[in-house]
Amino acid sequence: xxxxxQTPKYLVxxxxxDKSIKCEQNLGHDTMYWYKQDSKKFLKIxxxxxxKELIINETVPNRFSPKSPDKAHLNLHINSxxxxxxxxxxxxxxxxxxxTGYTFGSGTRLTVV
Amino acid sequence: xxPVQSPQAVILREGEDAVINCSSSKALYSVHWYRQKHGEAxxxxxxxxxxxxxxxxxxxxxxxxxxxxxSSLYLTASQLSYSGTYFCGTVMGGAQKLVFGQGTRLTINP
Numbered sequence: 158x159x160x161x162x163q164t165p166k167y168l169v170x171x172x173x174x175d176k177s178i179k180c181e182q183n184l185g186h187d188t189m190y191w192y193k194q195d196s197k198k199f200l201k202i203x204x205x206x207x208x209k210e211l212i213i214n215e216t217v218p219n220r221f222s223p224k225s226p227d228k229a230h231l232n233l234h235i236n237s238x239x240x241x242x243x244x245x246x247x248x249x250x251x252x253x254x255x256x257t258g259y260t261f262g263s264g265t266r267l268t269v270v
Numbered sequence: 271x272x273p274v275q276s277p278q279a280v281i282l283r284e285g286e287d288a289v290i291n292c293s294s295s296k297a298l299y300s301v302h303w304y305r306q307k308h309g310e311a312x313x314x315x316x317x318x319x320x321x322x323x324x325x326x327x328x329x330x331x332x333x334x335x336x337x338x339x340x341s342s343l344y345l346t347a348s349q350l351s352y353s354g355t356y357f358c359g360t361v362m363g364g365a366q367k368l369v370f371g372q373g374t375r376l377t378i379n380p
Contacts, residue, residue, distance in 0.1 A: 197372075198306075198355060198372075198373050199370070199372060199373075200312070200357060200370040200373075201370075202367050202368065202369070205366070205367065212366055213366060213367050215367075247311060247312070256300070256317075256319070257317065258302060258304075258314030258315075258316075258317055259302070259304075259312075259314060259359075259368065260314065261311035261312050261313070262311060263310070263311050264310075264311055
């Protein structure tokens, strides 16, 4: 009964490949997010969806494309992977946007070789 | 727009107190605090919404100053379980995103 679950937990792939990360939350939250955490632990927001609608799209290469089929799911597809994409990607969710705390998934460690 | 946390790292002995600060150059709508242990996800600690607000549970508390540009996290009588990296996240008025500080690494030794 994990609140925010991400798959896969680890992803090792070669440069140029395309990969997807999936996220699901069973908390009934209306907003979901993708954050990227680099090797220096800096957490940077990438995207945010509210009830399937994209509300935040940070300066992220258009090789990254989020998709939210419903408010409980948010996926991240990455095309033509580059070495610099290596990081931990966290999915998170919250209710009522910014007025409540975020619940994070366990993260996906992406390594591009 | 990224808030600035200080100190960047702190090492304590069990039972000692710590204060972590989070500052912004502009007034904030809210401040969140999270703790992340190595290899794990950030975990929400608390949120402060009002200037002058103070909140806390157990031996971890936080304050949000009247001008809403600074927040401090207080850890008293620290326990080994408090070790980790602490992040503040801030929301500026009119923005719809939570921006995290660079983190403060807290190490508690026996």
